[in-house]
Amino acid sequence: MGKRNAVVVTHSSVRSSGNLVNEVVHQLQTDGFRVDIIDNIEAPAFGEPSQRVQDDTEIVIVLGGDGTILRAAELVKCTEVPILGVNLGHIGFLAEFESFQIGEAIRRVADHDYSIDERMVAHVDLWLPGADEPLTDWALNDMTLERYDRGKMIEVSVRVDDVEMSSFGCDGMIVATPTGSTAYAFSVGGPIVWPDARSLQMVPIAAHALFARSLIIGPDSTFTLDILGDSQSAGWICNDGRRQREVPRESRVVVRQSHDILRLARLSGVPFTQRLVSKFDLPVVGWREQHKPNLPGAGTRVPDGGR
Template sequence: MQQKSIAIYGRAFNSSVVPYVKQLFAYLNEKNITVYIYSDFYDFLNGQLECPNTLHRYYNHQDLPQNILFLLSLGGDGTMLSAVSQVRDSGIPIAGVNFGRLGFLASIHKTKIIQALDDIFAERYTLQARDLLEVSSDQQNIFKDANFALNDITVFRHDSSSMITINVKLNGEILNSYWADGVIIATPTGSTAYSLSCGGPIIMPGSGNFVITPVSPHNLNVRPLIFSADSELELEIESRTEKYILSCDSKNETLTTATKLHIKRAPFSVNLIRLASDSFFGTLREKLLWGLDVRNY
């Protein structure tokens, strides 16, 4: 019988969750699971607890073993977004333990780690493929080989002095010139993040759509627009400072207005592990307090 292997990825977290990490390692040791842990995270953990000497370290996505069952992300939704850069187009599923606050993506509660892992190892789960966005430019290599985003790609003004103009074409046709602080191009996954806070709609995963949402537009009749994920956007930015900020999930670059952008669906998707207790609408009800009479709070 082949020994089971998993990978663990994480970032620095509050010491209050250390007992849950200890519980996790004890469980994996008891089940005789081979564990590959991200090297930077291992260094952080070593300052918090005594790590098992059976752990194997990996250093980047290139030496992440391809025969692992899944990658376990320890942290919040931001850690889950960063974990995408570890698996990339490998098809390795990601499961997220929520050590953060909101937990839209990292859906496993820290008090239910053992129960969740029992279900995963017993194959009582489904895989949900999530679309990603890809950004590129003819003028320069943006974000090198990590030019993809699970949540959103955002163009934002460089300073606080004035708006920018974002000229957008959709499949070669002029869509709009957005006079605003910026625009957000979001996936269904990212529709409940920054886009939602700027008035964008919630899009169900798997619907085959993206959304472009303006950030503080000058014209109040400019509204978010849902468009097909098979489309391609071209963005040309005008700014008094001749600079703007491009954000790709948690990655940022400052670009000049000479840099034109192409945004489309990435050539690969990411598989998220969803347990029987997980539900998209259940998550919305829980996280957004749908159905609760707020007059009682």
């Protein structure tokens, strides 16, 4: 039997700060893998192709945080190669294991003891003024269209399925996948969407409007954002915090569900809800329980009429 091929993706600072990467590579090699290490993935320009893993790659193992996983996603775009994330960052929502669990993670990879979690990807078309064809890109987390001039607003028109819904000035707009709903969109007040929901959400950033709420559309619908010709500022588009460019006035951004998917390797059956509680350290004990005085009879249930 020939060598199995794995790619380890990390950050140059992780590789130079200790022996962790060498230990992972050694264990993979001991288990029969040929290993390539990638520790610096330059972001391609918006609409440009990115580097890809070889066709015979079995798995990509990421040592880092969610940002490193987003970089690794570019390597497996349009392939069936799964990503396994080992969190060395802060929250690490996309990661499956923490750093102290690396030994078990590698053992289970060697034994094919994992399942595949399929995540939807957003397809992004950018139509520049007068263009016959769009610049096409994609996002695992989110597409942001923000003001180019930090001191002014960007004026946008919002359409859903080619029906105009609203127009207003704002600092920017976020269109997020369910995977990205716990990232930038969440930080500006967007809802958390479960990963198996085939939907896209749009969240305005500091909109100057009476109606500027989050919108969630289904798998067959499309968001269209037009930068108005009299907008105070041109725009700046960025996908997954990486692939970006300036966007002039009278440009159009169309976002829909992509036919592609990204595969995350999962080693446990922990539901998303449990991951949510753990990563965000949610207060599953209510405020009253946390602050209940230690008095005789304090544990007695209060009748409904006494609330």
